[in-house]
Amino acid sequence: MDSYLLLAWTWVRASAQYRTSFVVSIISSFAINALDAVAIGIVFLHVTTLGGFTLPEVMFLYGTSGVSFAIADMLFGNIERLSQHIRAGTFDTMLIRPVSPFVQMAADGFGAHRIGRLAQAVIVLGLSLQVVPWSRAWLVPLMILSGVVIFTAVFTLGAALQFVLVDAPEIANAFTYGGVTLTQYPLSVYGDQLVRGVTFIIPLAFVNWQPALYILDQPDPLGLPEWLRFASPLAAVALAVISALAWRAGIRRYRSTGS
Amino acid sequence: MIETISLGRDFKVRGTLVPAVRDLTFRVEAGEFVGCLGPNGAGKSTTIKMLTGILTPSYGRALVAGLDPSKQRKALARRIGVVFGQRTTLWWDLPLRDSFELVRHLYKVDRDRFGKRLAELTEVLELSPFLRTPVRQLSLGQRMRGDITAALLHDPEVLVLDEPTIGLDVVAKAEVRSFLARLNAERGTTVLLTTHDLGDVERLCRRVLLIDHGRLAFDGSVAELRALVPDQESIEDVVAHLYLSSTRAAPRTPRRTPDADPPTVTA
Numbered sequence: 304m305d306s307y308l309l310l311a312w313t314w315v316r317a318s319a320q321y322r323t324s325f326v327v328s329i330i331s332s333f334a335i336n337a338l339d340a341v342a343i344g345i346v347f348l349h350v351t352t353l354g355g356f357t358l359p360e361v362m363f364l365y366g367t368s369g370v371s372f373a374i375a376d377m378l379f380g381n382i383e384r385l386s387q388h389i390r391a392g393t394f395d396t397m398l399i400r401p402v403s404p405f406v407q408m409a410a411d412g413f414g415a416h417r418i419g420r421l422a423q424a425v426i427v428l429g430l431s432l433q434v435v436p437w438s439r440a441w442l443v444p445l446m447i448l449s450g451v452v453i454f455t456a457v458f459t460l461g462a463a464l465q466f467v468l469v470d471a472p473e474i475a476n477a478f479t480y481g482g483v484t485l486t487q488y489p490l491s492v493y494g495d496q497l498v499r500g501v502t503f504i505i506p507l508a509f510v511n512w513q514p515a516l517y518i519l520d521q522p523d524p525l526g527l528p529e530w531l532r533f534a535s536p537l538a539a540v541a542l543a544v545i546s547a548l549a550w551r552a553g554i555r556r557y558r559s560t561g562s
Numbered sequence: 563m564i565e566t567i568s569l570g571r572d573f574k575v576r577g578t579l580v581p582a583v584r585d586l587t588f589r590v591e592a593g594e595f596v597g598c599l600g601p602n603g604a605g606k607s608t609t610i611k612m613l614t615g616i617l618t619p620s621y622g623r624a625l626v627a628g629l630d631p632s633k634q635r636k637a638l639a640r641r642i643g644v645v646f647g648q649r650t651t652l653w654w655d656l657p658l659r660d661s662f663e664l665v666r667h668l669y670k671v672d673r674d675r676f677g678k679r680l681a682e683l684t685e686v687l688e689l690s691p692f693l694r695t696p697v698r699q700l701s702l703g704q705r706m707r708g709d710i711t712a713a714l715l716h717d718p719e720v721l722v723l724d725e726p727t728i729g730l731d732v733v734a735k736a737e738v739r740s741f742l743a744r745l746n747a748e749r750g751t752t753v754l755l756t757t758h759d760l761g762d763v764e765r766l767c768r769r770v771l772l773i774d775h776g777r778l779a780f781d782g783s784v785a786e787l788r789a790l791v792p793d794q795e796s797i798e799d800v801v802a803h804l805y806l807s808s809t810r811a812a813p814r815t816p817r818r819t820p821d822a823d824p825p826t827v828t829a
Contacts, residue, residue, distance in 0.1 A: 396651040398616045401639035555618045
């Protein structure tokens with residue numbers, strides 16, 4: 304933990320040396336994601352509901368998934384650069400230090416500019432909170448935290464895959480960046496098979512969809528059992544355990560580079 | 563201090579298992595200075611990587627400072643120092659001094675001990691002119707001295723170096739060598755290094771391990787190595803002869819039994 308903070312701080316200091324580029328990157332990170340949100344607004348100029356959800360409700364889904372992802376991405380997203388580290392040989396040097404290579408990877412090149420994305424998601428979430436009834440608000444922090452864990456676990460799985468597959472970053476991106484885009488909309492707009500897949504295989508539905516059905520008092524279009532609305536922490540822990548095991552298996556299989 | 567028992571590692575290349583290191587058994591006692599020789603691709607680096615916890619062995623076992631490298635990697639990291647000649651373990655964009663400060667935190671070295679050790683190393687390795695320079699701007703010789711310092715700040719019992727003199731000019735090479743010799747003599751640090759530079763071996767190593775085709779092909783002193791091929795003048799010629807003949811006949815595995823034994827070779 305303190306090693307993480309120390310390494311991350313080192314990177315923040317290093318990038319803050321170039322002040323203008325630092326500020327520009329925060330703003331552009333904010334702006335790119337803001338455009339993304341504007342796109343949803345444009346859709347609602349033509350329809351009143353999307354997959355059975357009103358604009359503020361969709362913003363709630365967008366905001367929760369966005370906040371979870373932005374936190375996971377900022378803290379741990381750098382582990383997706385594993386294959387670069389393997390090729391450059393820098394992963395070897397992480398393995399000879401008395402700190403977990405996972406922590407070193409996550410903190411390496413820590414990008415404080417990603418705060419821009421987080422700020423944007425927080426604003427959208429803030430604006431949407433009017434749709435959350437007080438009696439059900441308790442589930443919101445829990446779903447965001449579960450979302451952070453689920454996205455981190457997906458990042459980790461993607462990294463673990465890179466121990467065996469060099470092209471894995473592309474595959475992993477489909478689930479991380481693809482995952483956040485997917486969960487920013489009501490899953491009811493997608494086909495049933497896809498929704499089943501992200502419920503039971505890669506449990507992205509637990510990032511926000513399932514708990515949001517309870518919070519927004521919406522029926523599950525697939526008619527899945529009621530208790531799944533509260534199963535996000537369970538799904539998060541299960542996926543975290545699987546990804547940790549995959550990571551360890553990956554390290555055992557690590558081949559290093561020549562010489 | 564270092565012990566391997568029929569240690570081996572295979573790599574899967576296009577579906578077939580290719581052995582990089584096979585059945586390696588040797589022992590290095592505390593305070594020894596051992597050089598590891600072998601042609602390119604012989605398995606030296608793979609061996610070093612297994613001893614430092616970077617690679618997990620396919621079979622056999624290794625013990626370094628009483629620890630299993632792949633299973634107790636973090637505990638081992640505090641007890642050994644590792645230097646790669648081909649790449650730096652320092653932070654490219656940070657001044658050397660800041661890299662050392664990070665190392666101090668990562669290894670949890672207490673401030674006083676760190677200060678004392680850094681002062682000693684700064685003096686012996688003459689680091690003061692470039693302590694404030696970012697690592698990327700250092701010359702190779704300076705960078706290597708910086709890397710060696712970083713590997714020694716936590717006062718390890720064992721120092722493992724993978725081609726520490728590669729690419730260095732004569733003066734820088736001499737400096738690194740005399741430093742390693744002093745470290746071994748004065749502090750009793752166990753040193754294991756791989757090299758292609760036979761000057762390193764002649765000037766530093768009391769014992770040589772020759773690895774070939776992933777196996778231990780020779781284990782003995784430099785004088786014994788020389789005696790293997792009596793008609794050759796220099797140690798370079800001796801080793802070249804051994805490397806060449808080994809490509810024709812793959813060696814069997816010799817074992818070194820305690821000291822007085824004559825050296826064995828199967829090249």
